[in-house]
Amino acid sequence: MSYPPQPSAPAPGAPPVPGAAPGAAPPVPPPPGGGYSSPIPIVRTHLGHAFASEWTKIRSVRSTMWTLGIMLVLVVGVGFLIALAMATDDWVGAPLLSGGLFGLMLGQICIVTLGVLVITSEYGTGMIRTTLTASPQRWRVLAAKAVVFFVLAFVLTTVACAITAVIHSSVLSGQTVPEYEYDDPMFKDSISDSGELVATGGQWFDATVGAALYVSLLGLLALAVGAILRHSAGAITTMVGFILLPLIIALFMQAESLKEVQRKLIEYSPLSGLASLFGIPFFEDGAVGGWGLLSLLAAVTGGMLLLAFALLSKRDV
Amino acid sequence: MIELEGLTKRYGDKLAVDHLTFQVRPGMITGFLGPNGAGKSTTMRMMLDLDNPTAGSVRIDGKHYRDLQEPLKYIGALLDAKNMHGGRSAYHNLLCLAQSNRIPASRVAEVLDTVGLTAVAKKKSKGFSLGMGQRLGIAYALLGDPEILMFDEPVNGLDPEGIHWIRNLMKSLAAQGRTVFVSSHLMSEMALTADHLIVIGQGKLLADTSMAGFIRENSRSYVRVRTPQPEQFKDAASAAGLSVSLREDGSFEIEGADMAEPVGELAAQHRVTLHQLSPQQASLEEAFMQMTAQAVEYHAHNLNDPGAAAAAAQADPPLAQNAPPAPGQQGQGPQWGKGD
């Protein structure tokens, strides 16, 4: 061993480990064979060390690069193509930044996938056992994973959305809003004095920070679901179902008696919140706006995370 | 020092670990022996707080595992070499674990060097051979330079050189005063490495004894004799006061070490022709199988040997738990294999 061998007999009566809880009497009499004391000092670990650990984990696997890379390409690429397509019309009939929605609808699947994999890959490989022997304070592991993933997802999604928004505003700027649209609430405050379509500060914020927050929360929910189900394919399928099923079910609710249920399903579906943030809500007269739905998503995510924490701390691994 | 008290684990209606109480002491290698499914891995998972015990407790230097602040500096464990993320390099697998315990990155390089994986440190651990994976797991156990080390079947799948390496590593770790707890289902392996022995079967403690004591009680030396004149030989031997037993295949066994010489001379004196005269040593493996025969869960039925099932059925654990070998018992040999 290259590690310096240690003198095997510590001072008699010395606690077996330096830095052991002060005041705690040595629980056992000094072993007859002489104990071993490690020269590595023991300092209290805290969440910061768990962050460092999880950051190393997330940046040292390929799936992170793939999911985030594809997300960037989809959001910016699809956003760019849509901007080009929209530019061929004299009048697009939608808010300036709304075209960013479609790329992000695809890109969110990548974020959801990464959120699931951050936790389920540990179960799939067996790494979770090693992780939890190194950090028996289990809540700390999940909290660090959640924070590291959320920050990373939020920053990159914000960047992707911001690039897309810049593309849309530069490609589509200068469109003249037809007079018949002046009363449409969709274009409230977004018609310049000269009659051109512009984006308000609020619209910029919603289409970048708001949308990224929304998608990152969805990813965090995916992480919680992954921690609960402990199975990659199962958790990803569940999340895709959560995002798409409300709309698909609503599609089949054509009966008149179900109209109200159908409307609620559509209005509260995860995609509805995202569409609202891009200024094209599913219902103009919806009861909740984009930020309302975002708060709802945050509440659901918080609840699932609590469940994930509870299960993690009591289950066998 | 690890102390188990009444440790019990139930899966459904299966009692995997049944009221285990024993201690693992520092400065020596404690072997943890049991047949497949005996509950060794389950016990180790409970020691590391991965599985919750149904009853009982484990204390590490008086503390619960969950209360250890930087556990890798107290206790390093290899449970399964596969418990790493295959898509991550060996270096990063260890680095993230080191960081969570505030172990400097330089230590990662050190342990990789110790186990001989420096050359493949940047390679994904997915592509590692069984032996390399095992070495990576051992590097993880050594990461915090802990005073307690725990290995679950570390020699599994290793080549002779790897086995030799692990044996020496464990010995040197114990010699430094550390506690080494290692599981195996090979008695012969334990005989070579362990100082103390804990045997379990179907989750129950069968023996808690020093290795030397176990060997003393269970190794049996005898001489095997084949002769075309069995009657004459038996009479001569009995007359000389030797304890002779006839085996099913017609050969004789004479108890005692170094008996080949006197038996050969005896045969010459009485003009008995011998076809075979060979000193034999009953293996510890036999003693272990004898002890756990009743506790073996997954029997392979040997179709050619109807005697095996009968032998298993009459098994009687020869070791009293924790009891020092009774003086009268020494050299007496175990109770199996005698002619009848």
Ligand SMILES: Nc1ncnc2c1ncn2[C@@H]1O[C@H](COP(=O)(O)OP(=O)(O)OP(=O)(O)O)[C@@H](O)[C@H]1O
């Ligand atoms: N998660 C589990 N759920 C149900 N039963 C389990 C579980 N883990 C272990 N068991 C059962 O508990 C018993 C003990 O298993 P364990 O893996 O601890 O044995 P072992 O001594 O390590 O065996 P081996 O030498 O084969 O590794 C087995 O019968 C096994 O089937």
Ligand SMILES: [Mg+2]
């Ligand atoms: Mg096992």
